[in-house]
Amino acid sequence: MEYSQPNERLKDKSKCANFRAQLKMCLLQTDCCKVHKITPRECLLSKHESVPEQCYILKNTFFECKRSIIDARRRFRGPKQ
Template identity: 70%
Template structure:
């Protein structure tokens, strides 16, 4: 997603950047704009209204959260960006 140089998130927790990108992707999708659903409702709906970019971000967010619990991640680092 596009970010400005000076932009900084208040949330400093792990995977916060991916969470913000996923949220913005969902808010800009037709599911939220046209169908007036919340981002959570769009993720839970299996009607194909969520773009593949958002689905890829959802998977990346899942992998990032899972890597927090993985003890091997201490050596390899967290997945994501």
């Protein structure tokens, strides 16, 4: 993730904060949010044509990260290889 200021950091220090921030920035740069003034969540759910595949990949990555936090088996076994 690129920040505009040097030494700029995320305020949220949770495990998946970086994925969430990347997804948010990806969605905010689409025409769906810029031109049509639709919320990022609605853009993802409606599968708007201006949302690139990269945003859907980030959404899945963020989901997997959040799931890994609550999945007890994965906490002990580690991620699938």
